Amino acid sequence: MKIHITRGTGEGPTREAAFDKALWDAGISNYNLIRLSSILPENSEIAEGRIDWNHKNIGHRLYVVLAEGFETEPGKELWVGIGWIIAKDGTGVVEYVSGNSEEYVLEHVEKTLRSDASPRNKEFEYHYRTISVLCRDFPVSAVIAMVYKSEGWND
Numbered sequence: 018m019k020i021h022i023t024r025g026t027g028e029g030p031t032r033e034a035a036f037d038k039a040l041w042d043a044g045i046s047n048y049n050l051i052r053l054s055s056i057l058p059e060n061s062e063i064a065e066g067r068i069d070w071n072h073k074n075i076g077h078r079l080y081v082v083l084a085e086g087f088e089t090e091p092g093k094e095l096w097v098g099i100g101w102i103i104a105k106d107g108t109g110v111v112e113y114v115s116g117n118s119e120e121y122v123l124e125h126v127e128k129t130l131r132s133d134a135s136p137r138n139k140e141f142e143y144h145y146r147t148i149s150v151l152c153r154d155f156p157v158s159a160v161i162a163m164v165y166k167s168e169g170w171n172d
Contacts, residue, residue, distance in 0.1 A: 018061050018107070021164040022099075023068045026150040028157045032087045035158035039085075043160050044068040048079035053165060055082060057101065057109035063144070068164065080165040086115025088152040096149045097159040098122035102130050102141035109141065110134070111163060119147055 023045060027038020040046040044067055088095035096119050103109035110133040114125045123145055134141050150157045 018058055018165070019064050020057070020061055021068050022063060022065045022146065022161065023164060024146070024148045024159075024161045025067070026148060026157065026159045028150075028153070028155050030155055032089065032156045032158065035087065035156045036085065036160070039158040039160045041071060043162055044070050045079060045081070045162055045164065046071050047075040048077055048167065050083065051078050051080050053080055053082050055111040057103060057107065057111065059106055059108050061103065061107040061109065063101070063103070063163075065146075070167070074167050074169065077170070078168045080168070082111045082113070082163040082165075084113030084115065084161040085158065087156060087158050088117075088150070089156045091152055091154060093117060093152050094149055095152065095157055095159055096122045096147055097161055098126050098145065098147040099161045099163065100126035100130050100143065100145040101163075102134050102143055104137075104139040104141050108139075110137075113161070115159070119149065122147055
């Protein structure tokens, strides 16, 4: 199963507008997002790079693990991070967090993933990705999405 990782940032007059702009930048704005918790199914393969699906399958369901964040205070940075552990069989766990520094985000995600790996008794590879945006005059948002699959309403 191929899972795509895409990222985006946005700015708008409200948090919600900034979030939509971040989804647009990530290429997934015109979908109904269905959030998944954090598990990679067997035979998962991670493909990285922005996808551009804004004009494809408008209104379809899009299954995602979504890391998101918001900042409204001018001069403050927003960081969003996502990490995952993956075993040779493609199974794994995803964790995510937002904060005001890359150091905080990476430390939190790594600590959580190490705890997640402990009871699973497998050898895992560890992966981390971040994105940031500076709040200037208007609210900002950043997203990192692990996109599992798109599904129409008649499927």
